[in-house]
Each structure stands twice: as structure tokens, then as C-alpha cells.
Amino acid sequence: MxxxxxxxxxxxxxxxxxxxxxxxxxxxxxxxxxxxxxxxxxxxxxxxxxxxxxxxxxxxxxxxxxxxxxxxxxxxxxxxxxxxxxxxxxxxxxxxxxxxxxxxxxxxxxxxxxxxxxxxxxxxxxxxxxxxxxxxxxxKSAKLLQEGVFSSSFPGYSIRVLKKGDDGQTLKDIMIYSKAPKTGNMDVTLAKEGTMFRTPGDKFLVVKLRNGVRYAEDAGDNGYNRRQRLIRFRFKETEVKLDLSEFKFKRTNEEDFRSAFVMMNIKQLRNYQDSTKRIIDSSESRNFSTLMPYIKFYAIPKKSDSVKNYIRYNKKNILAGMKTTEQISAVSAAQSEIRSIQDMMKSRNEGFKETGKNIRRSVVEYQKKFTLSVxxxxxxxxxxxxxxxxxxxxxxxxxxxxxxxxxxxxxxxxxxxxxxxxxxxxxxxxxxxxxxxxxxxxxxxxxxxxxxxxxxxxxxxxxxxxxxxxxxxxx
Structure with a gap:
């Protein structure tokens, strides 16, 4: 050099x-x-x-x-x-x-x-x-209870804290809506102050409430009206345990994403295109066999003892020579067959359109691997x-x-x-x-x-x- x-x-x-x-x-x-x-x-x-x-x-x-x-x-x-x-x-x-x-x-x-x-x-x-x-x-956000905002991060609860202390654990003016999963009753808990802390292993968030009242509605003795009875319960101190399992970072199985074209190499994209085209070809042959029963052909001998009067075929009017009731019956039967074919082919057509889009997307990713180098x-x-x-x-x-x-x-x-x-x-x-x-x-x-x-x-x-x-x- x-x-x-x-x-x-x-x-x-x-x-x-x-x-x-x-x-x-x-x-x-x-x-x-x-x-x-x-x-x-x-x-x-x-x-x-x-x-x-x-x-x-x-x-x-x-x-x-x-x-x-x-x-x-x-x-x-x-x-x-x-x-x-x-x-x-x-x-x-x-x-x-x-x-x-x-x-x-x-x-x-x-x-x-x-x-x-x-x-x-x-x-x-x-x-x-x-x-x-x-x-x-x-x-979900790790900011569990923010000031002045209703938090629905915990299943079955909606919690609002009006103000938090400087330490981040002291709470003021707390409102908790809790809904029973079976009965659907709505309970409301109000407290002037409280504190929160996590249990070992971050499994639960415990909220200790002080100087509050709890309102609960139930169906009463008859059981017909879910809001027939109102219960009011005043407390000096109580606590609510909230599950934190939803806040742990969980990974989805990566195999669920492998069907996307950006995750495929050239060989996989080519195999997808070939297999999809074969499926389309076989579907087209099945469409033909599916439509054939709706198309009826009748062959009658020219000379038959059972048929005495023949109606000559008229290209301009195929219903010529038939009675009015027979024409109405023939048209109604044809319309019914057409509607059946349309309903059947509509879903198949949507499937073909989506398959065509997928093929074009795979071609785009296939060509991108070459256009980058060039x-x-x-x-x-x-x-x-x-x-x-x-x-x-x-x-x-x-x-x-x-x-x-x-x-x-x-x-x-x-x-x-x-x-x-x-x-x-x-x-x-x-x-x-x-x-x-x-x-x-x-x-x-x-x-x-x-x-x-x-x-x-x-x-x-x-x-x-x-x-x-x-x-x-x-x-």
C-alpha cells in the first residue's frame, strides 16, 4: 500500500x-x-x-x-x-x-x-x-400515592392523598374507595392522617390510618337492594394492606414477539413468503370448489317423454316463457344464492387482504437488509x-x-x-x-x-x- x-x-x-x-x-x-x-x-x-x-x-x-x-x-x-x-x-x-x-x-x-x-x-x-x-x-409507576391525585394502581382500590410529609411516608387527608369483587359494594374510608411502609420483600404496602370514619353499603336483610343499608364505623387507628405484586418488573416471553418481521433474518423471511404463497394458492383452489355447489347445471335430453313443451332459450330475457310466479321464485332463489356467496367470500376476502399486507411487510424487511449496504x-x-x-x-x-x-x-x-x-x-x-x-x-x-x-x-x-x-x- x-x-x-x-x-x-x-x-x-x-x-x-x-x-x-x-x-x-x-x-x-x-x-x-x-x-x-x-x-x-x-x-x-x-x-x-x-x-x-x-x-x-x-x-x-x-x-x-x-x-x-x-x-x-x-x-x-x-x-x-x-x-x-x-x-x-x-x-x-x-x-x-x-x-x-x-x-x-x-x-x-x-x-x-x-x-x-x-x-x-x-x-x-x-x-x-x-x-x-x-x-x-x-x-406501573413506582410513585404509589401522589398528592391530590386518585391512584387506581392497586386492584380494587382508588386512593387519594391530599398532602404528603417531607419524609414521604406521612399522609394527610386520605380517601380510600374499595370495591368488593363479588358483591360490588363500594366502601369509602376517610382519615385525617396516616403513615405507609413496605413489608419485608416489598410484597405489601401497609397504610396505617388514624382518626377516620368508614362508610359501607350492603343489601341488608332482604337482599334485593344492594344499597339498602348504610354502615358507619369510626376508628382511632386501622390499617389497609395493599398488594405490590403488580409493581414488580415482569418479563414477557420473548417467543411471543418472534412472529414480527423485524425479528427475522433473510432465511426466515423467505420461508414465510414461500409458505404464505402456498397457502394462498391452496385457498384459491378451495374457493373454486366451495363456489361450485352454488352454480347449478341442468342437462335435459332434447327428446324426453316426461317433458312435452320446451321453452326456447332467449339470450335477451332468460325468464321469457315462464309464468310470473315462476319468475319471482327463480329471482328470489338466485338472490338468496348470491347473498350466501357474498357473505361467505367477504370474510375470505378480508383474510386475503391481511395476508397480502403481511407479505408486503416481509418483502420490505427483506429488501432493507440489502439497501442498507448499498x-x-x-x-x-x-x-x-x-x-x-x-x-x-x-x-x-x-x-x-x-x-x-x-x-x-x-x-x-x-x-x-x-x-x-x-x-x-x-x-x-x-x-x-x-x-x-x-x-x-x-x-x-x-x-x-x-x-x-x-x-x-x-x-x-x-x-x-x-x-x-x-x-x-x-x-
């Missing part, structure tokens, strides 16, 4: 690692901002949050890797152009294509690694991430010549330009993906349309950079328009 190639590799790897970590950090912050209300205040251990963030970072690689390749390539070649190192490289007889050669190999290795990651590691990360996120969002190559094809043209390094103009091109790629790919899921676009066209659009742009920029075109030089555009205005003035 030539020294110039080693220099370019060193100049590319450092900004690539930095930009990749920065993008991953930003995406992770977006994840935290989105689910902060579902994670804070539920009593999770630190390692649960750390595990969830690790899996969330793995799922963000599909977005972070192409953006990092684009941004780092613009920064690398922009810095080389700004420091006139590209000029020195070209003066040594090395063209821009040869200077991009080692970088292209590195990006190709990254693309292959991205494909392996998306096929083997990403399905496992998605399974861990979505199952853990589901359990975390389902977990996107890295295409965005590098845009970023490297673009950096050589703008000749600006650092995190200023390269960040703006890279974000614009990445948003263009992301918006086009999102529109294509939605079109495939809705069935409006062909899967190949919809999933690869962003690649089809950006590849010519990358080739055009590579040509301009190789020919030292001043594509973003404002002075050249000013000179062009000044010449154009002079010509118009002379005319």
Missing part, C-alpha cells in the same frame, strides 16, 4: 468513528426524549435502562451508519481540499479516482459488515429491544467528490450538506417503503427508488470532481451572470 493511501485511510477513519458516535448519541437522545415518560418513575434498576439503551443503539445502526459514511467522507475530502493536499496528490500524478480507491474498499467492507449485522445481529437486537420496551411501558456505497459516492468540490472540512458546511442529502435519501426511501406496504408500488421499485435517484447524482459529482469543476464556486456563477447581462445590454 502506498503512503498516500495510508494517509487517506487515517484521514477517513478518525472522522468516521467520531461522526458515528455523535450520530448514535443524538439518536439515543431522541429515543430517551420519546420514551422518557415510560421509563422515569417506575423503579427500574440501572441495568434495565442500560440494557434498553444498548438494544436501542443497535437498532439505530441502520440510520447512523449511512449518515456517518456521508458526513465523514465529506469532512475527509473537504479537509484535504481546504489544506491543498488534494492539489499535491493530483500534482503527483494520482487522480481523484485513485485517491478514492482505498476509501472505497473500506466503505465496501463496511457495507458487507452492515449486511451481516442486519441479517444476523439486528433481528436479535430488535427482539430484545421491543420485548423489553413493551414490558417497560406496561410497568446506501453506504452510494452515499460515499456522493460524499467524497462533494467534499473535494466544496473544499471545506470540519463540522460546518459539511454537516449542512450531508444532512440535506441524507434527508433526501431518507424521505425518498420512506415514501417508497410506504408505497410498498400499501400495495401501490412494486417492491423492487419502492425499496430501491432512493438508490436509483442518488446514484446518478453521485456519478455526476464524481465526474465534476475529477474534472476540477467549480460547482459551488459563487464567483464563477457571478461571472457567468455578469457576462449574460452584458450581452443583453449590448443587444
Amino acid at each position: 502506498k503512503k498516500i493511501h495510508l494517509l487517506l485511510l487515517k484521514a477517513f477513519i478518525r472522522p468516521f468513528i467520531v461522526t458515528f458516535l455523535i450520530v448514535m448519541f443524538v439518536l439515543l437522545m431522541l429515543f430517551l426524549f420519546k420514551y422518557i415518560d415510560d421509563l422515569i418513575g417506575k423503579g427500574f434498576e440501572w441495568y434495565v435502562i442500560a440494557e434498553l439503551m444498548m438494544y436501542a443503539s443497535a437498532t439505530n445502526v441502520a440510520m447512523a451508519l449511512p449518515l456517518s459514511v456521508l458526513l465523514s467522507s465529506i469532512m475527509t475530502y473537504g479537509s484535504l481540499g481546504e489544506n491543498y493536499e488534494l492539489v499535491a496528490i493530483k500534482s503527483a500524478g494520482i487522480s481523484l479516482r485513485r485517491a478514492m480507491y482505498p476509501m472505497f474498499i473500506v466503505v465496501a467492507i463496511l457495507a458487507v459488515s452492515a449486511f451481516v449485522f442486519s441479517d444476523y445481529m439486528l433481528p436479535v437486537a430488535n427482539l430484545k429491544y421491543y420485548s423489553l420496551l413493551y414490558d417497560a411501558r406496561k410497568q 446506501a453506504c456505497l452510494v452515499l460515499f459516492l456522493i460524499g467524497a467528490p462533494l467534499g473535494a468540490i466544496i473544499r471545506k472540512g470540519g463540522l460546518g458546511l459539511p454537516v449542512v450538506v450531508s444532512v440535506i442529502f441524507f434527508l433526501l435519501y431518507h424521505i425518498i426511501s420512506t415514501i417508497g417503503e410506504k408505497g410498498v406496504k400499501d400495495g401501490a408500488w412494486n417492491p423492487i421499485v419502492g425499496m430501491w427508488i432512493a438508490i436509483f435517484v442518488l446514484t446518478p447524482i453521485g456519478m455526476f459529482l464524481s465526474y465534476k470532481a475529477a474534472t476540477d469543476s467549480a460547482l459551488f464556486d459563487l464567483e464563477s456563477y457571478k461571472r457567468f451572470f455578469n457576462k449574460l447581462l452584458r450581452r443583453k445590454a449590448a443587444v
Whole structure:
């Protein structure tokens, strides 16, 4: 390997690692901002949050890797152009294509690694991430009794505490609604003050009430009216034991999430598509055999002793020659058969629509595993010549330009993906349309950079328009 190639590799790897970590950090912050209300205040251990963030970072690689390749390539070649190192490289007889050669190999290795990651590691990360996120969002808040709010976290109880002490255990003005599961009676307990504490092992929350009254309604002796008798019970001190088993973090079986397409690799997606298509084909043959009994054919010999008068078939009016009562009976029977067929096929049609949607979703996930790798190559094809043209390094103009091109790629790919899921676009066209659009742009920029075109030089555009205005003035 030539020294110039080693220099370019060193100049590319450092900004690539930095930009990749920065993008991953930003995406992770977006994840935290989105689910902060579902994670804070539920009593999770630190390692649960750390595990969830690790899996969330793995799922963000599909977005972070192409953006990092684009941004780092613009920064690398922009810095080389700004420091006139590209000029020195070209003066040594090395063209821009040869200077991009080692970088292209590195990006190709990254693309292959991205494909392996998306096929083997990403399905496992998605399974861990979505199952853990589901359990975390389902977990009840660890803030058991908040001030001035009715809490229904405990089964069969609704509790309101008007004010809490500084220690968090002293309670003031307590109201407890308790409902018996069998009789449905509603009991109300009011207390001026109380304290709460947890039993060993955090199995129960005990609320000790002082100076209160309890109201209860029951059916009385007759049993007809559930609210016939009112019982009032005053107390100096009593306690209520509340079950805390619902507040313990429980994990759902991960096997329940494996049917989602984001948790499947290429082999599993292909097997699903093949098996589902076979089911559709067999269902279509069963539909034909199901409809045949509703279609009746009658064959009568031309000469028959039992039939004396034949009615000639009329194409314009198939009921011609029949009596009015016979026509009404025939039409009613036909309508009944049609309604039966419609009712039977309606449910089957809904099943076919849902199966078609699932097939399209599986195709989307199947194509994503390839588009991620190709996107890295295409965005590098845009970023490297673009950096050589703008000749600006650092995190200023390269960040703006890279974000614009990445948003263009992301918006086009999102529109294509939605079109495939809705069935409006062909899967190949919809999933690869962003690649089809950006590849010519990358080739055009590579040509301009190789020919030292001043594509973003404002002075050249000013000179062009000044010449154009002079010509118009002379005319």
C-alpha cells in the first residue's frame, strides 16, 4: 500500500468513528426524549435502562451508519481540499479516482459488515429491544400515592392523598374507595392522617390510618337492594394492606414477539413468503370448489317423454316463457344464492387482504437488509467528490450538506417503503427508488470532481451572470 493511501485511510477513519458516535448519541437522545415518560418513575434498576439503551443503539445502526459514511467522507475530502493536499496528490500524478480507491474498499467492507449485522445481529437486537420496551411501558409507576391525585394502581382500590410529609411516608387527608369483587359494594374510608411502609420483600404496602370514619353499603336483610343499608364505623387507628405484586418488573416471553418481521433474518423471511404463497394458492383452489355447489347445471335430453313443451332459450330475457310466479321464485332463489356467496367470500376476502399486507411487510424487511449496504456505497459516492468540490472540512458546511442529502435519501426511501406496504408500488421499485435517484447524482459529482469543476464556486456563477447581462445590454 502506498503512503498516500495510508494517509487517506487515517484521514477517513478518525472522522468516521467520531461522526458515528455523535450520530448514535443524538439518536439515543431522541429515543430517551420519546420514551422518557415510560421509563422515569417506575423503579427500574440501572441495568434495565442500560440494557434498553444498548438494544436501542443497535437498532439505530441502520440510520447512523449511512449518515456517518456521508458526513465523514465529506469532512475527509473537504479537509484535504481546504489544506491543498488534494492539489499535491493530483500534482503527483494520482487522480481523484485513485485517491478514492482505498476509501472505497473500506466503505465496501463496511457495507458487507452492515449486511451481516442486519441479517444476523439486528433481528436479535430488535427482539430484545421491543420485548423489553413493551414490558417497560406496561410497568406501573413506582410513585404509589401522589398528592391530590386518585391512584387506581392497586386492584380494587382508588386512593387519594391530599398532602404528603417531607419524609414521604406521612399522609394527610386520605380517601380510600374499595370495591368488593363479588358483591360490588363500594366502601369509602376517610382519615385525617396516616403513615405507609413496605413489608419485608416489598410484597405489601401497609397504610396505617388514624382518626377516620368508614362508610359501607350492603343489601341488608332482604337482599334485593344492594344499597339498602348504610354502615358507619369510626376508628382511632386501622390499617389497609395493599398488594405490590403488580409493581414488580415482569418479563414477557420473548417467543411471543418472534412472529414480527423485524425479528427475522433473510432465511426466515423467505420461508414465510414461500409458505404464505402456498397457502394462498391452496385457498384459491378451495374457493373454486366451495363456489361450485352454488352454480347449478341442468342437462335435459332434447327428446324426453316426461317433458312435452320446451321453452326456447332467449339470450335477451332468460325468464321469457315462464309464468310470473315462476319468475319471482327463480329471482328470489338466485338472490338468496348470491347473498350466501357474498357473505361467505367477504370474510375470505378480508383474510386475503391481511395476508397480502403481511407479505408486503416481509418483502420490505427483506429488501432493507440489502439497501442498507448499498446506501453506504452510494452515499460515499456522493460524499467524497462533494467534499473535494466544496473544499471545506470540519463540522460546518459539511454537516449542512450531508444532512440535506441524507434527508433526501431518507424521505425518498420512506415514501417508497410506504408505497410498498400499501400495495401501490412494486417492491423492487419502492425499496430501491432512493438508490436509483442518488446514484446518478453521485456519478455526476464524481465526474465534476475529477474534472476540477467549480460547482459551488459563487464567483464563477457571478461571472457567468455578469457576462449574460452584458450581452443583453449590448443587444
